[in-house]
Amino acid sequence: MLDDRYTLAYKLYPYARHADQNAGKPVRHPVVVMGGGPIGIATALDLAQQGIPVVVLDDHEGVGMGSRAICFAKRTLEIADRYGAAKPMVDKGVVWNIGKVFHKDGQVFDFNLLPEEGHAFPAFINLQQPYFESFMIERAFELQKQGAPIQIRGKNRVDNVTVKDDHVVLEIMTPDGPYTMETDWLIGADGASSPLREMLGYDFTGKVFQDSFLIADIKMKSNNFPTERWFWFEPSHGSGASTLLHKQPDDVWRVDFQIGWDIDRKEEMKEENIRRRLDAFLGDDADYEMVWSSIYTFQCKRMESFRHGPVLFAGDAAHQVSPFGARGANSGMQDVDNLGWKLGMVISGLAPESLLDSYNSERVHGAEENILNSTRSTDFITPKSEMSHLLRNAVLELSEHYEFARPLVNSGRLSVPCVYDGSTLNSADALANGPDRTRPGASCPDAPLADGFLLPKLGGQFTLLAINTEVPDALTVDGITATTLSLNTKDDKSGALAERYLGEAKSAVYLIRPDQHVAARREQYDENLFRAALKRATGKE
């Protein structure tokens, strides 16, 4: 009745009967998160750190086996750092910068992510998804011990949902039988095949790609591949129409073979057949152990709207992308970053419910950007018409000799944070000649300061960042306070702060949201204008 749908890597929250199940009548909670994947757990961390009680319900008792995601972007690490979970990720993760692209047997070119100096976190790390998830779950337990109101209930499967005007009723199945619970807000973080979406009858539309990929995670006994991303188009070993090789921690390598649409899954998944492909690729003398394998097909789809009254969708439940570009979990983390503070303020009565509509508009904007990029990569990697195949190969052939064609090679456009251009929460850019990258809507780039880095100092509340100019200690409007962080470029040894936040301007004042996105900026402080900007950024205009 409550069978596992997948094998667990770590059993972290075994089922335990909760008092709610004996209450006799449904207990009401402020927030319930349906789904304890990376996005659900991150949501819980965000809310619990704000002191908002949150219950996560998952139909399993821990983290699933098998690493789906392996590439985690800087922005994800910065967000996880706000939740106190980034350090173990970086300690365990593999940092990589070099990528090589091959066509048939020859190398076409290589690239260096050339990470910019002056950031606390690397551009990317590779880390198995089960580690990523369990570090966040361990952080949740740590917060729990410190008294934070966070619960994770294993083997609690949500079977039915009724949406009322101002709350939601959940029917939950457990090993002890069913119980009913109520919640003011429900977060749907129940993954790409979201049962919640189904129960409520919302569409999930987009494009399904007619191809499949075989993933094999292998542990190399003789480790002779470097820490780089290698991508082959039409490799001559013939094991796939494309092949990707990428390193993970623990001497594990991800190998991805593009194997076509009309395949016999069962046959392909036999170890001997996977090994045949691997041997053709790695050579017969390669000595490896198989860790995990899977066949996946992919799609780029999203819900029309991520908010339906008291129900909010996040992560794969709201949108799904093909894996090229690592925009799945990385974009889900941006959902959480965006939703957490807004929901917190609404629940605390500091902001109107309509603030949550900006979660929908900003993150739909993000999802569209991710879908666009992932679709383009997929079309390049798996061209579907004869002519697109021809043009794709022409690009590859030219890039071997001519630099101009290299930017057209698309083996995945790696995840970068979305800029909320045109968001209703932004105030018009009033910093003449300010850097484009820190315009209203952008997420703040990190910068080294005299004592540590900038982003941790922005914390998780509104901040008035003043550079080379005076501002009051704090600005409070209707109970919401923006605290001041005053900096001077005299202390900016590397020049990164000036380059990223001033550009040609002599001074600047930034209003920065709790998710570290810029809401407003101008050269000098002006109380009325910043009051208006703070109101606008909290949906009061």
Place this chain on the structure above:
Amino acid sequence: MADLTLTPNIASGDDFYEELIEAHDGLSKEDSDAYNARLLLVLANHIGDREVLSAAISAAKRKT
């Protein structure tokens, strides 16, 4: 922004046309197609201007 030139612009057109045809001499249909694709990309990069390229993409669609 430059407009797409749709009036004669190649000094000795017949020469150019001959050279273009000759470039395909001896190529199989497959190699010829691949060559055309490469040539197209080289030319497109030389033009560079996104609006001119879009104008060219739609101009070439028109058959009559």
